[in-house]
Amino acid sequence: MQYLKIMEAINEQIDAGLLIAGNKLPAERKLAESFNTTRVTLRESLALLEAEGKLYREDRRGWFVSPEPLKYDPTYTTNFPAMAREQGRVARSQLLSAKRVPASRRAASLLQLPPLTEVYRIDRLRFLDERPVVVVTNFILPQHFPDLLDHDVTNSLTTTYREQYGVIYSKTRYRVSTTSLLGETAQALRATSGSPAMFVERLNYDQHNNLIDCDLEYWRHDAICIESLATLT
Amino acid sequence: MQYLKIMEAINEQIDAGLLIAGNKLPAERKLAESFNTTRVTLRESLALLEAEGKLYREDRRGWFVSPEPLKYDPTYTTNFPAMAREQGRVARSQLLSAKRVPASRRAASLLQLPPLTEVYRIDRLRFLDERPVVVVTNFILPQHFPDLLDHDVTNSLTTTYREQYGVIYSKTRYRVSTTSLLGETAQALRATSGSPAMFVERLNYDQHNNLIDCDLEYWRHDAICIESLATLT
């Protein structure tokens, strides 16, 4: 079990501070040579470290040491930039697309709509310290937000909801599971197809208990740590 | 990108019901031959499906189709057997060890104890429909539970707390992240070293807001889906 030894060796170098968060590792061929093994075996070790969240990969660019994960509290209404700022991180959002579309099957089922009902769909890519960490898709019920797309939808939707429409999130139903990144989502995150990911799904309700929108979030799994405090029922 | 095509092909067979939850896939060499490729490439596809939670692996036993994940609500006090029963599943627990030990560094830090303070440590393996799905380690503050180990600690700790000591969970602080299974934990779950996993950490408080114990849970990641409803603050 050579690949476990290699994994431990790299792990130690990270813990010892020889490999610094955000830095790129040497080329695979060089690492393989220095551990006296082949690329296949070395890549097995690297994949393991990726699964543990110690390393991440940028497609065709190489392997990097993971920074601290962002602590993400799904019961907290503050938006992504605020959450990042509170933890001393720099956030940035990029709008991928914003349009009215017939609800996809998944969206219709989540929002309890008849198939093909029109909804807003907003796709955004979010960066943490200039690293792309999550692709967020929002499906929004248009009846609560006439002309939503005339406002800023790149940054905090919660702010636009509140300031333009007087709508305040009050309740959320969330679901967290693991999956892997594929296709456009992987590309947007500069990830290789098949990279491990954390999938967060949210249904959000306003102050009158109306279902308002849903979020589908694909996170680079090393970039996030779900954390919350709950009163038990 | 052959491995993506193979992945999709197997995926379709699962969705079409040709491969049934819990069933074993054909041998890797046979699959590789039938997809006209080598084992290495085939295993790449299988690993991807494992990352997505569609398949799981039992060490040296082969690849199996994943059953529906258990919905796990960290804000719900019902114990594991009850949670499983409510979802029509059969739960079983196996005690791996129960003893008084000096707190590990991690445990001491979580429970805010000076290093090496004595605590109870209980390790359990839990099965869902006879499949081992999670290894749970509890570190318990002994001052609240004199002679705890004389009682049943294999099944529901919450029940023992309540019935023997009048202690009721009232608040929990939880954290969810992804990692990979290694060493004894992997073995107990019949998993290969490096299998992807969901890691849940909980700090539990009683009705007087005293910190009572903490949980460290390593889940086979395809066996669980975190799900909760939260009032926003």
Place this chain on the structure above:
DNA sequence: CAGTGGTCTAGACCACAGC
């Protein structure tokens, strides 16, 4: 354009599972 990572081949040996 050089070097790198992504992908793939065609083998091999071993230890273990399960008969």
Place this chain on the structure above:
DNA sequence: CTGTGGTCTAGACCACTGA
């Protein structure tokens, strides 16, 4: 004991990144 999965080797080609 047989077959299987776990691990590893020693290459190869291509498309892309980044200088």
